[in-house]
Amino acid sequence: MLLPLIKDAFRHNLKPALALQSLAIVLVLSYYFVPSTQPAFNFFADLKSTYGIRYAIISTAIFGGLLPFIYLLWTGQIKRQPVGQLIFYVVLWAWQGACVDVLYTYQGIWFGHATDIATLATKVAVDQFIFSAFYAAPFLTLMMLWKEQGFNAVKWKASLNRSLFMLKLPANIASNWLVWIPAVTAIYSMPAPLQVPLFNLVLCFYVLLLAVLNRDENQ
Template identity: 35%
Template sequence: MNVSQEPPRKEAPWMAGIRAAKANIVPALIVQAVMLTVVLLYYFYPPTRDLLDQLAQVKERMGYGYSALAAVIAGGFVPEIMRIIVFQKGKVIRQNFANLLFTVPFWGFSGVVVDLFYRFQEQWFGAEVTVGVVVAKVLVDQFVFNPFWAAPTGAWGYDLKNSGYNFKGIGRFFTLKYYRDVIVPILFATWGVWIPLVAIVYSLPSLLQIPLFALALAMWVMLFTWINEARMEEK
């Protein structure tokens, strides 16, 4: 007797993101704990406040240049140096330079965009550090800016890089299928990490938000790089 079998159901896109979030929960908690410690030290330990206030003055003088440089170091150079030291045993290869040719402009531009977005947030909601202001900024950050800009541009950029900058078929980036299959999992994977992180970032004065964002980005990218490289070695 033939028994018909239903084809296996395709996994919902958000389930991949939830799995990724669960897999990265330990590094996420580490980054969040470090960031929370920095904020607490700023408010309750005067030497830390003095040090961070000096950093804020540097940010004020450099403006968008600081944001671009900080993001390039955090998202570009830090993970590449880590890759060379830990996974390539100190050996520099051509691929490292190829990676930087992408990550330097990508993260430099991203840093400027984030700085501009933070400035808009301040105009919309104010610079006061209150529960209402912080909550409003977090909601717009993670449920408007992230799904409509940060997650899509990140996915497009890295997919284009990984395809060898092949622009053929780039139209798929702007389809609902691509958003559902690629971007939705990214959103679910990052919300668990970045919702607490941006809440911490917005709990500091405006001039310290980009430096703290860069610190969070550097730590997260280092841990993310470690996880990915370790998984590739296992394969």
């Protein structure tokens, strides 16, 4: 039962994954090889350096929460509790922004800021096989399930069944690796002040693309 779910998750995420990874690679290459892009990169790097975790909280709330919510609302994909869903998306991604910023900060402290293969591989492994597998993916899965249950704690608790933990959650984690392992490799290839800004752009693009694909499938 698990393997078909993983295959379906991979199929569903393949196109957005390739698009997301292409975007991340283009941004990294632009930073290192296109001098005319430096003012834009420096602008975001300065913001991140100046405001630190506050920047991560606000920017991730906007790029991961507010902008996708506006698109979902505009395209009619949010049909109930719009105010509640707005608060949910913004608060959820503000929290995730703080968590990601802490992760990136400590990865730099623990492993340094070099971009050699060994350092990148170590950071990606910690990010995806510890942080993502044991916290981010399960947490987001549970939070999205709570939203799907209309923010009803009783219904949400009733949905926490064996199938969720033995099938859906592992499939989500596996498909998450397809999407994010190449993406975070690109993110960790950037200087520390640009890692959260790049994460924000990639996240926003990914969430919006998923929303577009889901809309097309439902039409």
